[in-house]
Amino acid sequence: MNDNRKAYSTLPKIKKLQWHAQHWESDLRYMEDEVSFVEQLLKADIYKPNTPNLFEKLQKYAARLGEFEARKTRLRQLISEHQTLLENISKSDQETIESSVGHKHDDLEMEVLHCTDNFKELKAEIFNFLSSTIKKS
Numbered sequence: 349m350n351d352n353r354k355a356y357s358t359l360p361k362i363k364k365l366q367w368h369a370q371h372w373e374s375d376l377r378y379m380e381d382e383v384s385f386v387e388q389l390l391k392a393d394i395y396k397p398n399t400p401n402l403f404e405k406l407q408k409y410a411a412r413l414g415e416f417e418a419r420k421t422r423l424r425q426l427i428s429e430h431q432t433l434l435e436n437i438s439k440s441d442q443e444t445i446e447s448s449v450g451h452k453h454d455d456l457e458m459e460v461l462h463c464t465d466n467f468k469e470l471k472a473e474i475f476n477f478l479s480s481t482i483k484k485s
Contacts, residue, residue: 355412362434365453369431370459376420379467383413383420386474399481416467423460430456442475 390406390413430453437449 349360362437365449366431366434368453368457369427369434371382372427372457373424375460375464379420379464382467382471383416386471387413389478390438390474394483395478395481396483402481405477409470409477412470416463421462423456423463426456426459 387410390410395402395406433449433452
Protein backbone atom coordinates (compact mmCIF):
# COMPACT_ATOMS: atom_id res chain seq x y z
CA MET A 349 0.00 0.00 0.00
CA ASN A 350 2.82 2.41 0.80
CA ASP A 351 4.35 1.73 -2.60
CA ASN A 352 1.08 2.74 -4.28
CA ARG A 353 0.89 5.96 -2.28
CA LYS A 354 4.51 6.79 -3.03
CA ALA A 355 4.00 6.12 -6.74
CA TYR A 356 0.82 8.25 -6.74
CA SER A 357 2.52 11.15 -4.97
CA THR A 358 5.22 11.34 -7.63
CA LEU A 359 2.77 11.59 -10.52
CA PRO A 360 2.49 14.99 -12.18
CA LYS A 361 -0.57 17.00 -11.15
CA ILE A 362 -2.35 16.38 -14.46
CA LYS A 363 -1.99 12.62 -14.10
CA LYS A 364 -3.48 12.77 -10.59
CA LEU A 365 -6.48 14.69 -11.88
CA GLN A 366 -6.93 12.17 -14.69
CA TRP A 367 -6.66 9.33 -12.18
CA HIS A 368 -9.44 10.91 -10.06
CA ALA A 369 -11.70 11.29 -13.08
CA GLN A 370 -11.19 7.65 -14.05
CA HIS A 371 -12.14 6.55 -10.55
CA TRP A 372 -15.25 8.73 -10.57
CA GLU A 373 -16.26 7.08 -13.81
CA SER A 374 -15.72 3.66 -12.22
CA ASP A 375 -17.77 4.61 -9.15
CA LEU A 376 -20.65 5.73 -11.36
CA ARG A 377 -20.54 2.50 -13.39
CA TYR A 378 -20.69 0.52 -10.15
CA MET A 379 -23.60 2.68 -8.95
CA GLU A 380 -25.36 1.94 -12.25
CA ASP A 381 -25.17 -1.79 -11.52
CA GLU A 382 -26.48 -1.26 -8.00
CA VAL A 383 -29.39 0.88 -9.22
CA SER A 384 -30.33 -1.85 -11.68
CA PHE A 385 -30.28 -4.47 -8.91
CA VAL A 386 -32.38 -2.37 -6.54
CA GLU A 387 -34.89 -1.59 -9.31
CA GLN A 388 -35.31 -5.31 -9.95
CA LEU A 389 -35.74 -5.89 -6.24
CA LEU A 390 -38.47 -3.24 -6.05
CA LYS A 391 -40.33 -4.89 -8.96
CA ALA A 392 -40.05 -8.43 -7.58
CA ASP A 393 -43.03 -10.28 -6.14
CA ILE A 394 -41.44 -10.87 -2.75
CA TYR A 395 -43.45 -8.67 -0.41
CA LYS A 396 -45.82 -9.53 2.40
CA PRO A 397 -49.46 -9.12 1.40
CA ASN A 398 -51.42 -6.34 3.09
CA THR A 399 -48.35 -4.20 3.78
CA PRO A 400 -49.73 -0.67 4.31
CA ASN A 401 -48.88 1.74 1.48
CA LEU A 402 -46.55 -0.80 -0.11
CA PHE A 403 -47.27 0.21 -3.71
CA GLU A 404 -46.87 3.92 -2.96
CA LYS A 405 -43.59 3.41 -1.13
CA LEU A 406 -42.20 1.19 -3.88
CA GLN A 407 -43.20 3.82 -6.48
CA LYS A 408 -41.52 6.60 -4.48
CA TYR A 409 -38.32 4.58 -4.19
CA ALA A 410 -38.41 3.80 -7.91
CA ALA A 411 -38.85 7.51 -8.69
CA ARG A 412 -35.94 8.44 -6.45
CA LEU A 413 -33.78 5.82 -8.18
CA GLY A 414 -34.80 7.38 -11.50
CA GLU A 415 -33.54 10.73 -10.23
CA PHE A 416 -30.17 9.13 -9.55
CA GLU A 417 -30.13 7.74 -13.08
CA ALA A 418 -30.59 11.25 -14.49
CA ARG A 419 -28.02 12.68 -12.08
CA LYS A 420 -25.52 9.93 -12.96
CA THR A 421 -25.99 10.57 -16.68
CA ARG A 422 -25.32 14.29 -16.19
CA LEU A 423 -22.24 13.58 -14.06
CA ARG A 424 -20.85 11.13 -16.63
CA GLN A 425 -21.18 13.85 -19.28
CA LEU A 426 -19.41 16.38 -17.05
CA ILE A 427 -16.65 13.88 -16.29
CA SER A 428 -16.21 13.14 -19.99
CA GLU A 429 -15.89 16.86 -20.75
CA HIS A 430 -13.47 17.24 -17.84
CA GLN A 431 -11.33 14.34 -19.09
CA THR A 432 -11.17 15.93 -22.54
CA LEU A 433 -10.11 19.21 -20.97
CA LEU A 434 -7.42 17.44 -18.94
CA GLU A 435 -6.11 15.67 -22.06
CA ASN A 436 -5.87 18.98 -23.91
CA ILE A 437 -4.06 20.60 -21.01
CA SER A 438 -1.60 17.75 -20.71
CA LYS A 439 -0.64 18.46 -24.30
CA SER A 440 -0.22 22.17 -23.74
CA ASP A 441 0.04 24.37 -20.65
CA GLN A 442 0.69 22.67 -17.28
CA GLU A 443 0.31 25.97 -15.40
CA THR A 444 -3.36 26.14 -16.38
CA ILE A 445 -3.95 23.19 -14.05
CA GLU A 446 -3.21 25.25 -10.98
CA SER A 447 -5.71 27.93 -11.94
CA SER A 448 -9.24 27.27 -13.19
CA VAL A 449 -8.97 23.55 -13.88
CA GLY A 450 -8.11 22.70 -10.28
CA HIS A 451 -11.22 24.49 -9.01
CA LYS A 452 -13.45 22.87 -11.61
CA HIS A 453 -11.96 19.50 -10.73
CA ASP A 454 -12.65 20.02 -7.02
CA ASP A 455 -16.24 21.11 -7.72
CA LEU A 456 -16.87 18.06 -9.89
CA GLU A 457 -15.33 15.80 -7.27
CA MET A 458 -17.71 17.20 -4.65
CA GLU A 459 -20.68 16.58 -6.97
CA VAL A 460 -19.64 12.98 -7.56
CA LEU A 461 -19.07 12.35 -3.85
CA HIS A 462 -22.39 13.97 -2.95
CA CYS A 463 -24.19 11.83 -5.53
CA THR A 464 -22.60 8.57 -4.40
CA ASP A 465 -23.16 9.39 -0.72
CA ASN A 466 -26.83 10.24 -1.37
CA PHE A 467 -27.23 6.99 -3.26
CA LYS A 468 -25.74 5.00 -0.38
CA GLU A 469 -28.23 6.65 1.99
CA LEU A 470 -31.17 5.87 -0.32
CA LYS A 471 -30.01 2.29 -0.78
CA ALA A 472 -29.77 1.83 3.00
CA GLU A 473 -33.25 3.33 3.41
CA ILE A 474 -34.70 0.98 0.77
CA PHE A 475 -32.99 -2.09 2.24
CA ASN A 476 -34.21 -1.12 5.70
CA PHE A 477 -37.78 -0.84 4.43
CA LEU A 478 -37.57 -4.05 2.42
CA SER A 479 -36.20 -6.08 5.31
CA SER A 480 -39.48 -5.65 7.14
CA THR A 481 -41.75 -6.25 4.13
CA ILE A 482 -40.25 -9.31 2.43
CA LYS A 483 -42.27 -12.52 2.69
CA LYS A 484 -40.92 -15.22 4.94
CA SER A 485 -40.54 -18.58 3.19
